[in-house]
Amino acid sequence: MSKAEQHAQMSDGAGFVAALDQSGGSTPKALALYGVEASEYGSDEEMFGEIQKMRARIILADDFTNDKVIGAILFERTLGEEIDGKKVADYLWSVKGIVPFLKIDKGLEDQANGVQMMKPIPGLAGTLAKAEGVFGTKERSVIHEANAQGIADVVAQQFDVARVVTGAGKVPIVEPEVNIHSETKAEAEDILKSEILKNLDQLSEGQEIMLKLTIPNQANLYDELANHPRVLRVVALSGGYSTEQACDLLSQNGKMIASFSRALTEGLSKQQSDAEFNAALGGNINNIYRASV
Template structure:
């Protein structure tokens, strides 16, 4: 694996990052949307087996290539899974030419000061040391209100984790999501932008990060973040918008590319034939790619 090649792809590649990191909390909903009901599995192992089949079907699809998908975020359990006899991260890079990332957060705390901080991440150093073939990480917090203290705390925690990831030789994707249903979304985004810039300025040479942010109400609000010397790329989450909405809004932000999860899998079903599945996924990939470039 060439870290330099992967970094170049993430810095300059035309395309988007696929978010395939559904975890224990989000997997049942993702499976239900895919046509797999809770009655179709009887244990966590069977549930994770079903979501792995869905991920593998997406990764193996003809349209899922580095020409449009430059990176993919995986759930930790996925690292032990295989596709065609290769570990998933290795398959993504060695066969597909797609840069693998790992979701490392363990979920969210209860809301305090209008935000949800990340829960502690036990064993993080060991996880990073054993993440063979993975270029970087992704860690998510959520902002619900324009509370300056809460937003400052979220960003500080994100950068603390980011420094540990950087110390392990990986690139962190910092994700302080702003709830798209917040009545103070625009105000929260203004505060968030200032806090992120403040923390970026405290990073040293070589301490580079990526940012994953909700598509802002004000187009191009995050251009200054994208231009910061410590930022490799700014990517957007779909946040509950439909594929069409997310792509329309992203298209108004020239320095952001997509990192969509639900919007990527919209309209996909386990019951579809391979031809119908590939056509539906290919349509989503094309829309997201166009919005990203």
């Protein structure tokens, strides 16, 4: 299966992108929601082992197919793991027909100018060179308030990283998340849109990105971004909304599809039988798919 087929699936495929990229900071919370208490693992190694079991269970589930899930974002450690004797990224594409992405950011700086920039990403070129079978990347920063300078800085940093990624022949998912609890969320989104447009217009032919954005207060605010020739797709993050809320809001935005993490795993538990687990996951997948198409 070729990169061209992956590109076509990400550009036009009906469905959504599953975010399975819980990292060191977000893993304990994700595990607790899944019914794995901190007392059940004694080290980072054991913690990541538990989250890998959860991810593998999701990926192996009957409903986790490219009929509804067109892409999946992985954490860097996951690339070294295997499912049924294949590396996870290879398994996703060769068995499930789902396009793999890699989370490359190393977390967030402390808040300044109403935003949190990405921490430096050392060895990025090497990581990209080693990330075989991965179609693209994802990198996240967060906007907390409508601070024009802060938002401009976040977007400029995102596009600097995006150029390194496109230079390595991969498609970056640029993710400047707007905090859903921000008191100036709508204003921040207007500023963000104009900064992204400015930076998109500076990309050259062949430099193509995806955008992962908080569902905007004003429905269809980001249609202009989705229509831009340098944008392959605009996906939405759930940002702390419940699955129901996130799906309801997303369905009002015709040119965005979901890329949910917590909303995808809502209601899943280690203690469930496989039948119960698959039924709960299948229900979430159906809801998110319907909101995306």
